[in-house]
Amino acid sequence: MNKKCIIIDNDDQTEEIKKLVRDAKVKGVYIECEQFNVGSTFDNELLTDGAIDIDKVVAEFKKRFKGQTFHLAAFDWDLSDPKIDGVELMRQLTHHKIFKNTPKLLYSGLLEDKLSSKLDDFKNGDLTKGELLDRVKTLIKADIKDFVARETYESDIIRILGGTDETLDLIIEDELSKFPEFIFSNKFVNENFNGKTFLEIANIIEEHDGLRNDFKKELIQQIIAYLTEKI
Structure with a gap:
């Protein structure tokens, strides 16, 4: 049975997706993979004044992927936006009934730094207690299968989809x-x-x-x- 995933990243993941599909097939896992570029300057229809516009993102996702079922949604933590990162985007999409029942993966090139930086932001007053709690709640409620390094996220997608039964x-x-x-x-x-x-x-x-x-x-x-x- 084919498994379907979607990768949300601000950079083009075409080559990574080709490798992912190829490597998965060798292991007997058949994956169809889409990408949704959010925060990218080459897809600036989702931006307003250079920043991610959630309303535009939601509208475009529903237009482009309505009716499709994904077995895994992989989010890049760093979307090159000062306010919207992968965790916040995950929260916003879930709020709009997108990926509500879909298992999720969060990846980052500097995973430990990303986690500690949010605590530093809170200590320095750059992140309110409510904002920090929202991020923690998102991580708890989002059915996140794993937090992984960007360098290995393709193999982690294969591992998760290869060992996960459909709900x-x-x-x-x-x-x-x-x-x-x-x-x-x-x-x-x-x-x-x-x-x-x-x-x-x-x-x-x-x-x-x-x-x-x-x-x-x-x-x-x-x-x-x-x-x-x-x-």
Whole structure:
């Protein structure tokens, strides 16, 4: 089964992606990889006055990758922006329901320096307590699989994707995206799903965690009922 990843970096990762796909195939791991350049001056449509514009980033991501399911999102820590780094971008995208259920990888050429510099910023008054806590909460809640060095991140992506089972959330997202115009028969207890296309259901469960859980529960119940033989 192919695994799909996306790399978010301010530099072009075309050559790194070619090597990643090639090395993975040698190890029996088949990877499709996209890149999303954020903070790059050669893709300045995502910038305002030379700085990353989150609204533009969100809009462009949804335009370019809407309906795609990724098994891993790899973020570069340093995006060459004074306010938005990989951790903050991760937090902002998650807030906008992007990569909410996707495992994440954070990489940096100077990983220890990046971690310690944020503590120094807080001590020096350049980072408020609230901002520091937001970053810590992001790291705790983001389902980050690993923090790795930039020099080895390709092999780390292969390692993670090669040893990670798909979650039910990602399986459902992937299957709904394959047949967006299909409609389930109207057998759901929750009427929010009756008469809806797969695409409409995907949008509903993306926006509402409670309905996502209801959908998974009903789907599993119906599958069990369908596969159960009468005694």
